[in-house]
Amino acid sequence: MNADLRSRLGDRRGSGVLEPDSRAPAQREIRVPLWVHIIKDGKLGLPDSAVDRQVRALNDAYGGKFDGVDTRVRFDLKGVTHTENATWFRDPLGNEAGLKDKLRVGGPETLNLYIAQLGELVLGYSTYPYWYGGEPGLDGVVIDWRSVPGGPLRNFNRGFTAVHEIGHWLGLLHTFENGCDAPGDSVDDTPPEAKATMGCPARKDTCPAPGDDPVHNFMDYSHDRCMREFTAGQAARIHQMWEAYRDPARAKDPARAR
DSSP states (O other), X not given: OHHHHHHHTTTSSSSSSBOOOTTTTTXXXXXXXXXXXXXXXXXXXXXXXXXXXXXXXXXXXXXXXXXXXXXXXXXXXXXXXXXXOHHHHHOTTTTHHHHHHHHOOSOTTOEEEEEEOOOTTOSEEEOOGGGTTTOGGGOSEEEEGGGSTTOSSTTOOSSHHHHHHHHHHTTOOOTXXXXXXXXXXXXXTSXXXXXXXXXXXXXXXXXXXXXXXXXXXXXXXXXXXGOOBOOHHHHHHHHHHIIIIIOTTTOOOHHHHO
């Protein structure tokens, strides 16, 4: 992936590790067209009234309203679909190809957010931008409806599951990627951590490199009450990934070519 990214960006970075670049987020604002696909089983599922709360949480998180930097990414809600399908609701990942084939809209720049019910150990799932060329029909993010702001899922009901998974959709890795070993998450201003954070510890330091673990970062596994920030390096990576893989003016869309 890193070699492909370098070639798409004209090898401007040289290495696969993206250094923090405070200029990148300020270059321009990324406006992401957003489609929300609500999948339900009778009365179970996301109420329409929760959609605006989730979109607001996304824009606040990526806008630096909780803490951290303003990534200069904004989400524009374009539409909401409703699907009554008990099978898809109970097992969206097991039926991923079918439901996305029916519901997905737009090209690489369009975020399709599917909201159903996942298992106890999985709150969400996302594709990465560099997967789009191989499987454009599977592009998108799936989250558990109970994780939206005000949802019934304790410790994960501020809408940050969507923030986290959409971070992957925009090209971010977990902060604990590769543990203490280089290149970590390929962002220099997120200190490495040996393992994911559980709960909301006051402090955690699992690697010999300088800096405590980034327990407040949206790309860790902390409880929602603990999460509050993206870094300048993560914002820079998002903009570089967008330019390479999702910018409609640059990205090649095999789905549109058919």
